[in-house]
Amino acid sequence: MTPNELSAAFGALADPTRRAILARLTEGDRTVAELSAPFKVSQPAISRHLKVLEGAGLISRSRRATARLSHLEADPLRELTAWLAAHQEYWDESYDRLDALLAALQGKPADEPFSRDE
Amino acid sequence: MTPNELSAAFGALADPTRRAILARLTEGDRTVAELSAPFKVSQPAISRHLKVLEGAGLISRSRRATARLSHLEADPLRELTAWLAAHQEYWDESYDRLDALLAALQGKPADEPFSRDE
Numbered sequence: 001m002t003p004n005e006l007s008a009a010f011g012a013l014a015d016p017t018r019r020a021i022l023a024r025l026t027e028g029d030r031t032v033a034e035l036s037a038p039f040k041v042s043q044p045a046i047s048r049h050l051k052v053l054e055g056a057g058l059i060s061r062s063r064r065a066t067a068r069l070s071h072l073e074a075d076p077l078r079e080l081t082a083w084l085a086a087h088q089e090y091w092d093e094s095y096d097r098l099d100a101l102l103a104a105l106q107g108k109p110a111d112e113p114f115s116r117d118e
Numbered sequence: 119m120t121p122n123e124l125s126a127a128f129g130a131l132a133d134p135t136r137r138a139i140l141a142r143l144t145e146g147d148r149t150v151a152e153l154s155a156p157f158k159v160s161q162p163a164i165s166r167h168l169k170v171l172e173g174a175g176l177i178s179r180s181r182r183a184t185a186r187l188s189h190l191e192a193d194p195l196r197e198l199t200a201w202l203a204a205h206q207e208y209w210d211e212s213y214d215r216l217d218a219l220l221a222a223l224q225g226k227p228a229d230e231p232f233s234r235d236e
Contacts, residue, residue: 003134011132016121019201026205077202083137084199087144088192 001079005057009076012056017041018049022058025072032068119197123175127194130174135159136167140176143190150186 001009012018021035036046050070053059057076062069119127130136139153154164168188171177175194180187 003137006137007132007134010128014125014129014132016125019121019124023205077205081199081202084195084202087141088195088199 001076005076006080006083008056009058009080012052012058013080015049015052017046018053021046021049021053021070022072022077025059025070029062029069029071032070035070119194123194124198124201126174127176127198130170130176131198133167133170135164136171139164139167139171139188140190140195143177143188147180147187147189150188153188 013022017039020039024030024035024038032043032046032050035050036043039046050059050061053070054061058073059070060073062071131140135157138157142148142153142156150161150164150168153168154161157164168177168179171188172179176191177188178191180189
């Protein structure tokens with residue numbers, strides 16, 4: 001995933017309707033009409049959201065007879081999760097270790113997050 | 119995290135400079151000057167990015183003498199990761215890997231056949 005693809009994917013997630021559409025697609029492929037039903041927005045508005053999601057690689061679209069089906073693409077979401085987790089891992093680990101060390105030194109359990117230079 | 123906060127946080131991540139700033143902050147708190155150094159953008163431009171990150175709750179800022187320090191906030195990133203991971207759950211084949219990821223996010227050891235207690 002290039003930096004631009006990563007930006008497009010995060011940008012696509014920065015909208016509650018688009019996130020709700022993705023959540024809905026975890027249940028299976030859906031038509032625009034099916035995806036529009038739970039929302040108070042028009043089908044053209046949903047279509048625009050689907051275009052953004054498709055442009056970001058988060059969904060793909062195919063035809064079934066006259067309907068156009070949206071399908072969730074797992075890989076980009078997995079990469080976003082990996083990006084976030086990689087950064088979290090860094091400080092979670094260092095804080096957890098420091099926590100444990102300080103707790104051991106002070107004879108206390110390490111249930112509080114380590115508070116920094118204060 | 120409300121839908122609006124989630125949108126703001128994902129939106130803040132939709133920029134490569136802001137992601138690079140967050141990555142840098144995993145190493146520790148930094149001043150604007152320190153954060154600007156590796157980039158070909160001005161300090162005011164970096165300051166604007168920091169404002170977006172602060173508004174999204176991804177960083178907090180404090181003063182040390184005349185310098186203004188940026189500090190990474192782990193919790194919102196953890197919530198974003200949890201959001202993504204929850205959706206991945208539906209289709210992810212390697213359930214064990216997800217299990218381990220979620221356990222790591224929650225700061226708990228994953229289900230393992232051995233105990234880490236000594």
